[in-house]
Amino acid sequence: MTRRTGDLTPPAKPTRAQRKAELLSRIEQQRIDILVEAERxxxxxxxxxxxxxxxxRYRGLVYLAGGALLVGSARHPNSLIRLVKRLAAGGLLLNRARRLLQQVR
Incomplete structure (x- = not known):
């Protein structure tokens, strides 16, 4: 059995008020999502x-130390490079030691 085109009724279009209500609810949900993500x-x-x-808190001291390092590096650049490498290695060592202590506890 075949259907004729006239037998099918097209889906009803939502009214303007229904569409507005749907959009407002979607906007409200997006606002809630943004608030949750901002908190996270x-x-x-x-x-x-x-x-x-x-x-x-130590910004002034950092500026002072940075200035001293710049003056010292202008006169002896190799010593500054060595100092920075040692400071970086020491910082990494402290970080790893702290993590190891946290795992042991």
């Missing part, structure tokens, strides 16, 4: 922010 992002970034605040 702030929680994830909290350790970085705390570290940055700690560094900001």
């Amino acid at each position: 992002w702030q929680l994830a970034a909290a350790p970085l922010d705390a570290g940055w605040q700690r560094l900001k």
Whole structure:
């Protein structure tokens, strides 16, 4: 049995009010999603922010030390390179030791 084209009724178009309500509910859901993601992002970034605040307290000392290193490096560049390498190695060693102690506990 075949159907004729006249037998099928097209789906009803949503009214303007229904479409507006649907769009408003979609916007509201997107706002909620943004708020949830913003909170998650702030929680994830909290350790970085705390570290940055700690560094900001010593900003003057960092500027002073940086200036001293620049003056010293202008006169003896090889000694500065050696010092930076040793500081980086020491920082990595401390970080690994801290992680190892956390795993042992």
